[in-house]
Amino acid sequence: MLTEGQRQGSGRDGQGGAKRHKRFEVLEKRDVNKDGFVKEWPEVGLIAMGSPEDPEPSIKIENGVIVEMDGKARDDFDFNEIFIANHTIDATVAEEMMAIDAVQIARMIVDINVPRAEVLKVFTGLTPAKIAAVMDQMNVVEMMMGLQKMRARRTPAIQGHVTNIQDNPVLMAADAGEAGLYGFSELETTVAVTRYAPFNALALLVGGQTGRGGILTQDALEEATELQLGMRGLTTYAETVSVYGTEGVFVDGDDTPWSKSFLASGYASRGLKMRFTSGTGSEVQMASAEGKSMLYLEIKCVMIAKGAGVQGLQNGSISCIAVPGGVPGGIRAVIAENLVTTCMDMEVASGNDQSFSHSPYRRTAKTLLQMLPGTDFIFSGYSTVPNYDNMFAGSNFDCDDNDDYLIISRDMKVDGGLVPAAEEDLIAVRNKAARALQAVFAELGLPRITDEEIEAATYAHGSEDMPDRDKVQDTKAATAMMERGVTGLDVVKALAKRGFRDVATNVLEIQKQRVSGDYLHTSAILDPEFNVVAAVNDLNDYEGPGTGYRLQGERWQQIADIRQALGPDDI
Secondary structure (H helix, E strand, C coil): CCCCHHHHHCEEEECCCCCCHHHHHHCCHHHHHHHHCCCCCCCCCEEECCCCCCCCCEEEEECCEEEEEEEEEEECCCCCHHHHHHHHCCCEEEEEEHHHCCHHHHHHEEEEEECCHHHHHHHHHCCHHHHHHHHHCCCCCHHHHHHHHHCCEECCCEEEEEECCCCCCCHHHHHHHHHHHCCCCCEECCCCHHHHHHHHHHHHHHHHHHCCCEEEECCCCCCHHHHHHHHHHCCCCCHHHHHCCCCCHHCCCCCCHHHHHHHHHHHHCCCCCCEEEECCCCCCCCCCCCCHHHHHHHHHHHHHHHCCCCCCCCCCCCHHHHHHHCCCCCHHHHHHHHHHHCCCCCCCCCCCCCCCCHHHHHHHHHHHHHHHCCCCCCEEEEEECCCCHHHCCCCCCCCCHHHHHHHHHHHHCCCHHHCCCCHHHHHHHHHHCCCCCCCCHHCCCCCCCCHHHHHHHHCCCCCCHHCCCCCHHHHHHHHHHHHCCCHHHHHHHHHHHCCHHHHHHHHHHHHHHHHHCCCHHCCCCCCCCCCCCCEEECCCCCCCCCCCCCCHHHHHHHCCCCCCCCCHCCC
């Protein structure tokens, strides 16, 4: 702190105001200073970790029943705590696991000599407050080391967003086809206009299976419509089933942990992969954080997901990311919630799917926390489209960042889930995906897709390059399509009849996966030959250097051979 004497050089600017340091004037115009930041305010939950109102860890068990948890008697439990006590914590080992010091558990997570299975056993007996205490012992580098060991599936992957502001199905099919060549394992869409939902799902299904076989797709909507589309075979997974860390927020949405569990059973019983969604900051946004830290409440969400029996969780703050992004240590809490999910032996789709900062440096720094160690899905929504077309409010990375993302992967020799694709191959697959959708629309009696639209979608950057469609006609036809009971098998027959037998075969294989149910295993994806890759046959076996997933061989060669690199023949 400067003394008054040391400040004598300061003066006035000639207009009555204080003279400014020119470097500060430049700094204030930087992108990062367009972001919002707040000081900690524990009373309303604006604290990432370690709120004064977070409870101290404790457990008491009588006759196999948890009668006290984290300083609260069972008679005082809210319904989240009842659910966690009854369905998540293993009362047979809880007292033993709770007796282990938090620092020791944190070291077990990081220690390459402690097997993943041993850590998983410990976490079956921990309470929410104890898990929060464990996370508070770790810095972000240690958490990254933990993620590398604790993720369920050995091979990392990535999910993409495919949307556009016009709900244009032709463009959506082309974008989904392109995403397949870049290596996405899952694709998610949503709508600008709700009644367009069936067309969006159809476009994603056809386009996704044109790019490569085995891509799983979803249409993020209200839950009844989403389940209906899945039962029709037009989508294959769901994740927009939200759970919350306080009873007040749950009640605000007319939900409980039991209603969400029932819905999850509805998906699974019909062969649909599904995971819950949660994230630090949601309770703060809903003004019902009860003075608790964001991470403590998120840990309750993770434990509810585990108790419900779903195979995974989309978390990483997701649409609430600006809340933890504005408080001290908030991004640390985000990676902590990802790590907790893996320690509960669930698949984690680790966020990065909504841009939280105007600063490309902050966005990249946050993404690297998941990209470098690898997670089941590094993004739960890398935007395969330009930012202006992303109906999920924009991702940390979008299609205009593909080269940056691929070169970062190359620089670090890490698998970010994407591989380079040649321009001529992308043009060809975009055209084929658009024509395949044109054939399906024609065979099903849906509004005509013109050759002009196909040409535009083949080369388009985004919806600004597309001709307008008759939205009234489209929405009426989409509603009629659902009323007629159109299913995935109708799509298969339409594609085969119109000459797209390879795409038809891929769509049929997706329908067959629904019958076998093998992709309901934890952390399941499908490879291009429709083989299931999951924690049961691709279990993470990282135990330090020389073990676990290594980027090598043909996969490494794909990532290394970017189009910008010069070879001996180019020099």
